[in-house]
Amino acid sequence: MWVLPLSRILTLKQLITELILHAVQPLVEDTSSLNIVLERPKSADHGDFASNIAMQLAKPLKQNPRVIAQQIIDGLPANQVISKVEIAGAGFINFFVSAHSKxxxxxxxxxxxxxxxxxxxGQQQPVQVEFVSANPTGPLHVGHGRGAAVGDCLCRLLAANGWRVTREFYYNDAGAQIDNLTKSVLARAQGILPSDPAFPEDGYRGDYIADIAEAYLAKASVTADDMQVTASGTLEDVDAIRKFAVAYLRHEQDLDLQAFQIKFDVFSLESALYTEGKVEQTVQALIASGHTYEQDNALWLRTTDFGDDKDRVMRKKEGGYTYFVPDVAYHREKWNRGFSRVINEQGADHHSTITRVRAGLQALDVGIPQGWPEYVLHQMVTVMRGGEEVKLSKRAGSYVTLRDLIEEVGCDATRYFLAARSPDSQLVFDIDLARAQTxxxxxxxxxxxxxxxxxxxxxxxxxxxxxxxxxxxxxxxxxxxxxxxxxxxxxxxxxxxxxxxxxxxxxxxxxxxxxxxxxxxxxxxxxxxxxxxxxxxxxxxxxxxxxxxxxxxxxxxxxxxxx
RNA sequence: GCGCCCGUAGCUCAGAUGGAUAGAGUAUUGGUUUCCGAAGCCAAGGGUCGUGGGUUCGACUCCCGCCGGGCGCGCCA
Incomplete structure (x- = not known):
């Protein structure tokens, strides 16, 4: 009698795979390259498990698959799991499992x-999942919601598979968009409405800007997961307005995420990469690696050496770095922090950065694998209500917010609908269906x-x-x-x-x-x-x-x- | 023009690593509660899997061309 390897807990599938492997051994010289796949047949007539191994072996063994199938069946060790075995079709082996085993x-x-x-x-290895990573310039919208749902589910899946997961949120707190936010808040604080010609041309026009301005003037305090700021209320101090606006919106996003039952372990700020010298260190490392060159008064990275279709500028003519330099610096930090596995969940509109970030990391010559980091990209979300596309939110000024969705259909249904479709597919979120208690x-x-x-x-x-x-x-x-x-x-x-x-x-x-x-x-x-x-x-x-x-x-x- | 994603029932979508007769929900039609929750169950109809080739014993799945839709292609982030 064949002895079960009791040191491991085996599923029925694994167990039958072992039995097949045992039976196949006399027929082939090297079983290490064999891929024994057991599938579950759709029809109960085909048993509980089916294997196509005989058809796979037909060519190398130069024999009729049905003959091979019979040889395998004859070689199966005695056991109490399989109640019946049949050969079917072109050479499928169908296994019927005993009631007791089921x-x-x-x-x-x-x-x-x-x-x-x-x-x-996962052997408790560390994996970092970066997701949402919305800049603090407004409320989270449906697209962020999809990223939040998919990203958080990925984390739960990884944890269930034995990985040690770190949830991370990265945001830009200092770039042109934040300047724009600051100007918008200042304008509202001065009583300039978005309809006024004096309002910043590319300013943010949602109602939430007025809320921030009001809170700033009232010298309010805000606490976000990663910061706390009290407003000075003075309009002369633009830097103070910026800090307050960022903290205010980070707090708002925290409330959105909390309503969505998502908690991050780490928040990373782009500005910190500059103040801690990480950007400069990365630039120096890239120069030292020999993959950069000067041209037209700019510094270029030869990303074409790593699969990009054209080289990319790192330092602009005017002197500042392009956005992908801090991106590379950030991912270099992830690597240095010991994450041999990193997964980035992002909207598909960012897919062009993948090649660049990976190219930058390759150019560092520090042994980062080519496919690192991994990416999960989700496609766009369309929101429907009453058979029509919903595009506007009064609060945000332009898009459907995550909080609107959660308030209208609930956390459970929102999470389910945003996670239930393949991230590769565009998603139609039907509010009427999601809120139906039927x-x-x-x-x-x-x-x-x-x-x-x-x-x-x-x-x-x-x-x-x-x-x-x-x-x-x-x-x-x-x-x-x-x-x-x-x-x-x-x-x-x-x-x-x-x-x-x-x-x-x-x-x-x-x-x-x-x-x-x-x-x-x-x-x-x-x-x-x-x-x-x-x-x-x-x-x-x-x-x-x-x-x-x-x-x-x-x-x-x-x-x-x-x- | 180039790159990525998608195209499966009227509608919304599953079909991971190629397998036997392509599935679910919804919508339509017809059944189903003296009995544990009918927010349920059972059944019927509905398909050239965008299209044309190729590889294979076998293609919704892999490769190539074409058509259609989405998103990107900046010394913006």
Whole structure:
């Protein structure tokens, strides 16, 4: 009898993969290059797992795949997991798992609880995720909201996969846009309205500018996550206005993020890169590396050596640095801080900076890998209400703010909708759908599944902890099998969503899991007379509740017990 | 002109690393509660997967061309 490697906890999938590997060994000389992929067939007729390994081997072995498949089946070690194996189609090997092995997932989940689905693949290595990174020139808008939702879910996924995550927010607090902000606040403080010709031409025209001006004149104090400032109220001191405006808007953004249940570990300021000499050090390092040259009174970086389509100016004719120099300095700092893995979540409108930042880092010649940092870019968001695109917000003056969305549809629905689509796809945010407290709304559909289970358990009133001892053999119906199948896929889902940096996979999974639960609920009564059967069924839905809760946790969406 | 993303059911979108009969929600139609929450369930109809080639035993998936949409292409950030 083949001995299970008990030193590791194996999923059914991993276990069957091991069995196949064992059976394949006599057929091939080197199994190290083999990629044994087990998939879950769509049709139950094709078993619980299927492997295409025989078809992969057909060419190198120069044999009929069905013959190879038979050889593999003959070589499978005896075990108690597989109840039946079949060859199908061109050479698929279909595995049917014994009922007992399928049922085991329920106890696994009940034992692991909130740890179910987590793994240690990240080995507690540090990873830094930079996201939102909005400049303090106005409220956060829907686009930032998408970045916030996706970025925060990525962090939760990484943590669930054993990474040590640092959430970081970077902003420019000193550039031309901030000057513009300062002028706008000054103008409002002087009573100049945006409609007045004297108002700064490129000034910010949203109502929030007037709020800042008013607070400044009232000598208010503001506290943001990373700073505290009290206004002097004097209009002569432009620098004081700037500092106050920045702090005020940082505070506003903190409120937005807090309403969205997102907390950052580190705030980084562009100005600090200058005052601490990091920009200058980076420039000197680039010059020393020999990848720069002077031309037209400007200093250039030969980014074309690293895949860019043209070289980039570092120091302008007038003397200042272009924006990408502090960007490179900032990322050099990330590297120096020990983050061998960094992920930047940004809007797709910034994609052109990727090549430049990476080129600058390569030019430093300090051993930074070519694909570092990683990027997740999200596409634009369109907001719809009543079948029409919403473009304006009175408060912001131009765009739909995150806070408007949260106030109108709630934190849970906003997070779900912004994270439930692939970041690569443009997103249509339908306010009517998101705020609907009906079956139209997938958020409620999932939360309802959770609440339903809670309700049943409440009515039962028994000791949930004792369900771990329940005997599970009654769980054999189609609905029960389908539900257990969904549950057993959760750990793979957590791993692959993290690998693909794709939080939306979690959202889609949860919808399917909720669907399996609702089907089961309507198919089967749980609180039946037979104590044996009742215990088994309650164990299954309790396990489902755990997975729903864990999965919603990855999205940052609540799992209510009542709705 | 160049680069990145997208094009799948009327609408909004899934189909990671190529697999068997392309899925879900919504909308439409028809069923379903003396019984744990009907915010539910079951079923029907609805598709040349933008298009034309190529690679492969096998392509929604990979490669090339074309069409359509979005976003970028500054000594702005």
């Amino acid at each position: 049922q085991a997932i329920v106890h696994t989940i009940l034992r692991a609880g909130e740890d179910f689905g987590r793994n240690t693949s 079956n139209d709304n997938p958020v409620y559909y999932i939360q309802y599944a959770h609440a339903r289970i809670c309700s049943v358990l409440h009515q039962w009133g028994g000791d949930i902890a004792r369900l771990q001892q329940a005997e599970l053999s009654p769980l054999t119906s189609a609905a029960e099998t389908a539900l257990m199948q969904m549950l057993s896929q959760y750990p793979e889902l957590v791993a692959s969503a993290c690998q693909a940096l794709a939080p939306h996979m979690v959202a889609n999974y949860l919808k399917e899991l909720a669907s399996a639960l609702h089907s089961y609920y309507n198919d089967t009564k749980f609180l039946v007379e037979d104590a044996h059967v009742k215990q088994a069924r309650l164990s299954l839905i309790t396990a489902t509740r755990t997975v729903l809760r864990n999965g919603l946790g990855l999205l940052g969406v609540s799992a209510p017990e009542k709705m």
